[in-house]
Amino acid sequence: MKKNFGKQTFMYPMPVLIITTYDENGNPDAMNAAWGGIHDTNQIGICLDKSHKTTANIAKRKAFTVSMADAAHVKECDYLGIVSGNKEPDKIKKAGFTVSKSEFVDAPVINELPMVLECELVSFSENDDYIVGNIVNVSADESVLTDGKIDAAKLRPICYDPVSHNYNVLGEVVGKAFSAGKAIK
Numbered sequence: 001m002k003k004n005f006g007k008q009t010f011m012y013p014m015p016v017l018i019i020t021t022y023d024e025n026g027n028p029d030a031m032n033a034a035w036g037g038i039h040d041t042n043q044i045g046i047c048l049d050k051s052h053k054t055t056a057n058i059a060k061r062k063a064f065t066v067s068m069a070d071a072a073h074v075k076e077c078d079y080l081g082i083v084s085g086n087k088e089p090d091k092i093k094k095a096g097f098t099v100s101k102s103e104f105v106d107a108p109v110i111n112e113l114p115m116v117l118e119c120e121l122v123s124f125s126e127n128d129d130y131i132v133g134n135i136v137n138v139s140a141d142e143s144v145l146t147d148g149k150i151d152a153a154k155l156r157p158i159c160y161d162p163v164s165h166n167y168n169v170l171g172e173v174v175g176k177a178f179s180a181g182k183a184i185k
Contacts, residue, residue, distance in 0.1 A: 009035075013159035013170060016069035017046065018077055020092075020099065020108050021057035028099045028108040029053050030092050032069065032081025034160035042135050044119060049129050053085035058131060062121040063105035066133075067113035071156040071169045076112075078167070104137040114141035115155055 015037065020030040031054045039045030044066060048055045058064050069077035076095040083091050092099060092110070099108035104118045119133030144155040153171040161168055 008162075010162050012161075013168075014162060016077060016158045016160050016167060018067040018069050018080060018110060018113060019046065019048070019054050019058075020065045020067065020110055021054050021063070022061055022107060023053070023057050024060055027089065028092050029057055029085040029089075030080050030095075030097070030108075030110065031085065032077055034162075036066070039132050043122065044117060044133050044135055046131050046133075047129055048131050050126060051086075055124075055129075055131070058121055059124060061106050063102075063107040064119050064121070064131075064133060065102055065105065065107045065109050066117040066119060067110050068115045068155065068157040069167075070113060070115075071158055073112060074158060074167055077158070102137075109139075114144045115139070115150060115157070 014034040017033045017036045018030055019033055020028060023029055031052055033046055033048060036044060036046030046066070050056075054064070076097060079095045080091060085091055088094065098111045100111055102109050102118045105120055107118065109116050109118070116139055117135050118137040118139070119135055122132040122134055124131050140150045140155070144151055146154065153173070155171070157170050158167040159170055
């Protein structure tokens with residue numbers, strides 16, 4: 001028997017996304033967001049309230065990067081979510097992160113996080129607080145590659161558990177996509 005929980009925002013997995021932008025003066029800012037994912041082919045969609053400094057930066061610069069938070073940087077990535085860029089202008093530095101300018105968009109890349117999506121703004125719906133970006137480039141550090149491909153077991157991306165408010169690591173292989181189900185045929 002299943003237990004009903006009513007209308008909730010319970011979804012698994014909820015990737016922990018670190019959105020990084022430049023403000024109007026070229027200063028980097030970053031925030032932690034869990035309500036996002038693939039929107040369409042080569043696009044990402046993220047729910048971002050307009051009160052966030054990051055949202056204002058995206059509106060002004062029309063670009064942002066999205067790094068996958070990983071198990072090695074849980075503390076630093078959580079910090080980026082619990083401290084507002086409106087109150088702490090150097091929160092990236094305070095978290096212990098450094099940045100480089102993206103080669104593809106007008107946004108910073110966090111050097112310590114091994115995978116990043118570099119995005120251009122497509123749309124922002126203020127009614128829904130929903131941002132859509134075109135993914136211009138995906139880059140990953142050599143340390144998380146196997147045979148030239150991103151390896152989730154090496155990347156160890158974290159997901160947010162909205163029920164227990166924990167971060168869980170992703171990466172265990174339990175079957176081969178587009179193949180495991182053939183055993184039923």
